[in-house]
Amino acid sequence: MSSSSSSKRRSILPPVSNSGPQAPVNASSSAKVSDNSILTGTHSITIQSESVVHPRARLESTSGSVLVGRRCIIHERTHIGSTDGDETSGGVVLGDYVTVEAGAVIKAGGTEIGGDTVVGVKARIGNGAKVGKNCTITPLSVVKPGETIPDFTVIYSNGRRRTDKRGVTELQHRVQARHVEVLKRLIPNNPAKRQAAAG
Numbered sequence: 001m002s003s004s005s006s007s008k009r010r011s012i013l014p015p016v017s018n019s020g021p022q023a024p025v026n027a028s029s030s031a032k033v034s035d036n037s038i039l040t041g042t043h044s045i046t047i048q049s050e051s052v053v054h055p056r057a058r059l060e061s062t063s064g065s066v067l068v069g070r071r072c073i074i075h076e077r078t079h080i081g082s083t084d085g086d087e088t089s090g091g092v093v094l095g096d097y098v099t100v101e102a103g104a105v106i107k108a109g110g111t112e113i114g115g116d117t118v119v120g121v122k123a124r125i126g127n128g129a130k131v132g133k134n135c136t137i138t139p140l141s142v143v144k145p146g147e148t149i150p151d152f153t154v155i156y157s158n159g160r161r162r163t164d165k166r167g168v169t170e171l172q173h174r175v176q177a178r179h180v181e182v183l184k185r186l187i188p189n190n191p192a193k194r195q196a197a198a199g
Contacts, residue, residue: 023061032184037074041066041081043091048072052183058082063108064091068098069115071173071180075102082107088127095133097176107145114151116169134169 023039027047034055039045041061047053051072059066059074060081074080078100081092090110098113100106101121106113109127117135119125126145131137135149138156143149152164 023059023066032180032187033189034187035189048096050177050180050184052180052187054078054183054187060108061091063088064110066091067093069094069096071096071176072098072100073176073179073183074100075104077103078105080106086127090128097173099176101139109145116172134164136164 036055043061088109095115103122107127114133120139132151
């Protein structure tokens with residue numbers, strides 16, 4: 001147990017491919033993008049203020065641009081802008097205060113995730129889907145390609161749905177802001193390194 005590698009935290013999720021060209025990235029100076037995240041593609045990737053991209057998250061702009069709104073949290077092993085080899089055009093837009101949890105996949109194709117929405121662990125959002133504001137897509141749930149999900153919808157238990165009437169948006173904003181501040185201290189990043197790789 002004297003080895004330093006034995007004490008490192010290891011992910012139980014499968015690795016994310018690192019293939020493809022380095023995407024043109026426009027990240028706010030207050031955003032935190034891990035050195036170990038994968039930003040690939042030919043269209044722009046924009047990451048707005050105070051958003052956090054974890055290590056091993058993949059943002060792909062092969063089919064269109066990717067826009068990550070303010071104070072979003074993109075967890076490890078996510079794949080935003082996935083094409084899976086499909087002939088898809090159009091990118092992905094994440095509204096403000098969106099959380100994409102570990103292993104989730106958001107396909108490209110003009111896909112939109114409304115503000116204050118949580119995409120749960122290993123959930124899948126199909127290409128061209130429009131998910132409204134303040135939605136919760138629970139772990140392992142699937143939103144079909146082209147599907148429109150109304151604001152305040154909770155998708156759970158093999159596609160069942162209900163309306164979230166809790167009215168806790170302001171509380172969620174405060175919690176998300178605190179979470180972002182903690183993550184910004186914990187996740188190492190070197191913006192100059194990413195810019196050098198892109199140049």
